[in-house]
Amino acid sequence: MVHGEIPALEDVRAAALRPMGPSGRGFWVLTGVLALLVAWGAIGYGAQLLWGLGAAGYTDTGFWGIYEANLVAFIAVSYGGALVSAILRLTQAKWRAPITRLAEATALFSLLVGMTFALVHLGRPDRVWRMILTPQMASPIVWDFIVIVTYLVATMIFLYFPLIPDVAVLRDRSDDGGWRHRLYALLACNWRGDPEQRRILARGTTTVAIVIVPLAVFVHSVLSWAFAFTGRPGWHSTIFAPYFVVGALYSGIGMVILVVAAFRSGYKLHPYLTLKHFQYLGYLMITLDMTYLYFTFTELITEGYVMNEEVMPVLEAMLVRQFAPYFWFFILAGGFLPLVIVGLPRTRTIRGIVVAAALVVATMWLKRLLIVVPAVAHPLITGTWGIFQLTWVAVAITVGAAAAIPLLLMVFFKHFPILSIDEMEEVAAEEAHAFAPPRQQVEAAVHSPGRV
Amino acid sequence: MIKRLAITTTVLVLVLAGLGSGIVAADDLSPSLAPELRLDRATKTGAKGQLALSAVMTTSAGKPVSDAPVAFFQEVEFFGARAAHLGTAVTDATGTAIISYQPAQRGRQVIRARFDGDPRYAKAEATATIEVRDAVTQLESEPLPLAQVREWLPWGLSAVMVAVYAGLFGVLVGTVVGVRRIAGSEGHRNGKGTFVDER
Numbered sequence: 001m002v003h004g005e006i007p008a009l010e011d012v013r014a015a016a017l018r019p020m021g022p023s024g025r026g027f028w029v030l031t032g033v034l035a036l037l038v039a040w041g042a043i044g045y046g047a048q049l050l051w052g053l054g055a056a057g058y059t060d061t062g063f064w065g066i067y068e069a070n071l072v073a074f075i076a077v078s079y080g081g082a083l084v085s086a087i088l089r090l091t092q093a094k095w096r097a098p099i100t101r102l103a104e105a106t107a108l109f110s111l112l113v114g115m116t117f118a119l120v121h122l123g124r125p126d127r128v129w130r131m132i133l134t135p136q137m138a139s140p141i142v143w144d145f146i147v148i149v150t151y152l153v154a155t156m157i158f159l160y161f162p163l164i165p166d167v168a169v170l171r172d173r174s175d176d177g178g179w180r181h182r183l184y185a186l187l188a189c190n191w192r193g194d195p196e197q198r199r200i201l202a203r204g205t206t207t208v209a210i211v212i213v214p215l216a217v218f219v220h221s222v223l224s225w226a227f228a229f230t231g232r233p234g235w236h237s238t239i240f241a242p243y244f245v246v247g248a249l250y251s252g253i254g255m256v257i258l259v260v261a262a263f264r265s266g267y268k269l270h271p272y273l274t275l276k277h278f279q280y281l282g283y284l285m286i287t288l289d290m291t292y293l294y295f296t297f298t299e300l301i302t303e304g305y306v307m308n309e310e311v312m313p314v315l316e317a318m319l320v321r322q323f324a325p326y327f328w329f330f331i332l333a334g335g336f337l338p339l340v341i342v343g344l345p346r347t348r349t350i351r352g353i354v355v356a357a358a359l360v361v362a363t364m365w366l367k368r369l370l371i372v373v374p375a376v377a378h379p380l381i382t383g384t385w386g387i388f389q390l391t392w393v394a395v396a397i398t399v400g401a402a403a404a405i406p407l408l409l410m411v412f413f414k415h416f417p418i419l420s421i422d423e424m425e426e427v428a429a430e431e432a433h434a435f436a437p438p439r440q441q442v443e444a445a446v447h448s449p450g451r452v
Numbered sequence: 453m454i455k456r457l458a459i460t461t462t463v464l465v466l467v468l469a470g471l472g473s474g475i476v477a478a479d480d481l482s483p484s485l486a487p488e489l490r491l492d493r494a495t496k497t498g499a500k501g502q503l504a505l506s507a508v509m510t511t512s513a514g515k516p517v518s519d520a521p522v523a524f525f526q527e528v529e530f531f532g533a534r535a536a537h538l539g540t541a542v543t544d545a546t547g548t549a550i551i552s553y554q555p556a557q558r559g560r561q562v563i564r565a566r567f568d569g570d571p572r573y574a575k576a577e578a579t580a581t582i583e584v585r586d587a588v589t590q591l592e593s594e595p596l597p598l599a600q601v602r603e604w605l606p607w608g609l610s611a612v613m614v615a616v617y618a619g620l621f622g623v624l625v626g627t628v629v630g631v632r633r634i635a636g637s638e639g640h641r642n643g644k645g646t647f648v649d650e651r
Contacts, residue, residue: 137606137607137610138602138606142606143606143609146609146610146613147613150613150616150617150620153617153620153621154616154620157620157623157624160624161627164631189628189631189632189635190631190632190634190635191631191635192634192635194634194635196634197630197631197634197635200626200627200630200631200634201627201631203627204623204624204626204627204630207619207623208620208623211616211619211620211623215616
């Protein structure tokens with residue numbers, strides 16, 4: 001919140017609980033559209049189960065493609081949400097308060113949707129239980145499964161802990177004994193706002209925030225090892241682990257910006273999600289943009305300078321041949337354009353930053369596709385390049401998954417506050433205390449309701 | 453003169469014949485000593501799956517025969533019955549010839565020891581059957597240190613994940629129980645689930 005503009009507590013609560021009230025036509029239309037897209041994705045998956053992975057464009061020479069890129073991309077955007085919330089929480093950045101709930105929920109639902117692609121890209125999903133009963137421990141795919149599930153558990157806990165005080169507010173407001181009240185009562189854990197309760201909750205939240213940052217780094221490192229631990233030219237690179245982590249952060253911040261902008265607009269949260277929030281997120285995004293460009297340059301120049309005869313065909317294909325248009329589009333639209341938009345004061349507006357974020361999310365998905373497809377298509381036995389073609393099945397499943405994230409968020413915020421009431425009240429109280437006249441500060445301290 | 457010539461010629465022929473016979477006889481003549489060759493029981497050496505095959509050669513009087521090359525063979529079926537050469541050793545002062553033998557298969561094997569004879573002694577052979585219980589059936593090399601890391605790395609990563617799980621659930625349970633306990637000690641829930649502060 002900007003200094004001098006401290007929203008009234010009741011206004012904060014009203015805004016946070018606004019999505020839970022009666023919804024307008026726009027909400028239902030949007031929900032319907034998203035649900036239709038998800039249904040289309042489900043139909044596509046049904047078609048794939050019926051006709052096989054060939055219906056999704058997979059071939060013997062193009063055995064990995066869009067689903068693997070989606071797996072990485074969707075889990076990557078989850079990391080941005082976790083990072084924004086965790087690191088800003090650990091550094092006690094006050095401007096985080098209106099964003100954390102959106103960021104944490106985005107992290108959880110992106111991860112849930114992204115995980116499904118591990119099943120979608122299986123030709124025989126009925127055999128997935130074997131990975132639990134008889135796992136091949138030497139396989140990075142099994143490590144993926146283990147770390148992603150661990151990260152999911154951590155993300156759920158990380159969303160739940162700060163939600164406890166807000167759920168207590170909902171519990172006290174819904175005193176009708178219905179299922180919602182019972183749910184809120186269960187989740188609220190008898191929360192009363194005592195200093196001791198706050199201390200315990202703060203300790204738990206901080207612990208999970210500390211754990212989730214290296215855990216997410218580990219998740220994306222292991223994701224990268226599914227590629228790097230093969231001998232395939234274009235994949236077998238030592239830079240893949242940090243490359244994937246930085247890419248995850250980059251696209252994740254972009255996703256947080258998009259989600260914040262969308263819900264700000266949809267639920268009229270303008271007083272709480274201001275230009276400053278977007279600018280700070282924008283600065284984070286372009287910092288990661290430059291880091292990602294640096295990693296991309298380093299990887300390409302290392303391989304290109306040595307000109308290893310195994311790697312050169314993949315490099316040529318990506319830089320000057322069949323995949324070149326897509327690669328350079330990514331460099332321009334996903335690398336330099338966001339830098340320019342956020343860097344120039346004239347375009348550093350909410351709209352400009354949102355446009356930059358949209359470019360980042362879209363082009364980083366394209367970049368994941370460029371990581372997967374050229375290396376797979378490169379022939380190691382025959383001299384013929386493989387082909388991966390987009391089909392309606394793959395597009396439907398991808399679009400359906402992308403639509404599932406905002407749909408899940410909208411459903412979630414129908415039942416839980418969209419803003420972190422407790423954090424915002426805490427920050428507002430601190431700022432009111434900091435900027436109040438000295439006499440009022442003493443009175444506030446004497447009459448404080450036990451706030452830590 | 454003719455008589456003298458005939459006598460000389462006869463003596464010469466006899467001498468030559470005698471020499472020739474001697475030479476022929478020397479080739480054809482069996483040595484006067486026929487040795488006895490026996491195979492001792494195979495013994496294990498320090499190396500895994502390796503045996504020591506020993507054969508002892510003595511004279512009929514029991515005196516050891518030294519410096520005699522003894523060849524060892526294994527009777528195998530390889531497009532017919534064949535003798536696979538295992539090795540050759542020279543008998544020492546005790547008349548013993550020893551070779552190291554590393555069987556590639558378990559089971560019963562027929563071993564043959566053979567002395568091909570020399571000017572002193574005649575040929576000799578001995579056959580014995582051994583029961584191989586411990587055979588090196590494949591080549592094994594010492595694993596590289598990094599290979600062992602690769603073998604243990606997945607389990608190490610899994611152990612880290614288990615520890616993380618334990619930590620996460622510990623934090624969750626500890627926080628939830630702690631928050632509930634604080635509230636429970638100073639109040640109660642009414643019938644609608646609303647907390648009633650009794651302080």
